[in-house]
């Protein structure tokens with residue numbers, strides 16, 4: 001058996017997603033002796049941890065059995081490692097990615113790829129011109145509940161889709177009495193904060209693939225909690241939105257709605273719920289579970305007779321028949337195959353730019369107080 005080692009620079013390795021997802025699943029693949037390629041060889045990822053805090057890096061590297069680490073990103077990029085993953089805080093990502101492209105690294109980065117669609121497309125063009133492979137993390141459709149929604153769509157369950165609704169978010173503590181569950185940079189514009197920039201990156205690909213591509217948007221944004229306390233216990237003013245309501249028209253005239261807030265309390269199945277309605281059936285999914293109701297099982301729910309009716313009883317759970325691997329593990333396996341054996345990788349940097357575009361449309365619609373159209377993005 002031939003094994004080929006492939007160096008992966010993880011910039012932001014000590015951050016939450018860097019440690020709990022990217023490093024974790026690369027190490028898992030490594031511990032299994034690498035990822036089996038079609039030709040029988042194995043591709044073995046060899047992480048190089050990059051960050052700003054020597055103490056944290058050294059501790060993480062040691063805890064993983066003695067990995068390589070450095071605080072010098074330029075030195076890491078000058079080395080032989082082939083893949084660059086940027087999962088540091090969102091702010092400044094385009095500059096880091098440009099350096100990595102110039103160094104000839106394959107690019108596999110967290111969302112959002114850039115603050116604007118124009119910059120995101122510039123990254124896609126630079127990567128294409130340099131001839132490196134490129135991709136963005138789009139993990140949510142690998143979650144069991146949303147994978148089942150995709151399964152229903154591909155099975156033709158919905159018939160003609162007539163609408164979609166996303167209801168997402170939860171209460172994020174202000175850090176005063178209860179520790180804030182999100183990093184403070186999420187609430188600072190100059191560090192890549194803002195709910196729209198953060199979350200539309202997911203809703204774009206989910207809507208595009210589960211229903212139809214986004215055609216136009218009308219949105220409002222707001223800031224429910226304007227002052228918060230950061231990780232060091234210091235109070236600061238929030239200069240980004242923490243709530244978004246967006247109306248969308250999808251290609252084919254399908255209406256969709258997104259309500260997403262970090263200032264709402266959860267009384268629904270999950271923190272992320274997606275409902276799709278079609279003439280032949282409807283389905284509602286959270287991250288883990290998915291419930292469907294076919295047209296023929298739809299109760300008469302109208303008028304006085306429906307008062308006190310158990311509406312939940314009319315839904316059937318979609319069973320666990322699909323193979324399940326953790327979403328970030330699936331993202332990495334696909335990208336390693338893309339690099340190792342030229343297999344296709346759907347979410348390239350153009351898809352990453354489309355995701356950024358939805359956030360931009362939300363901001364523009366709010367600012368201009370009108371519907372805004374989604375321009376077609378392509379290399």
Ligand SMILES: NC(=O)c1ccc[n+]([C@@H]2O[C@H](COP(=O)([O-])OP(=O)(O)OC[C@H]3O[C@@H](n4cnc5c(N)ncnc54)[C@H](O)[C@@H]3O)[C@@H](O)[C@H]2O)c1
Nearest residue numbers: 012014015016017018087088089090110111112137139183
């Ligand atoms: N795909 C997903 O579902 C998902 C989920 C969460 C986060 N993310 C993305 O991953 C990235 C990191 O998010 P997180 O929740 O892990 O945040 P985090 O704050 O836990 O980690 C970010 C890391 O970046 C470092 N950092 C902060 N500012 C930096 C700077 N200017 N330059 C270099 N490093 C810097 C921090 O010290 C920290 O180690 C973000 O881009 C976020 O949008 C994606």
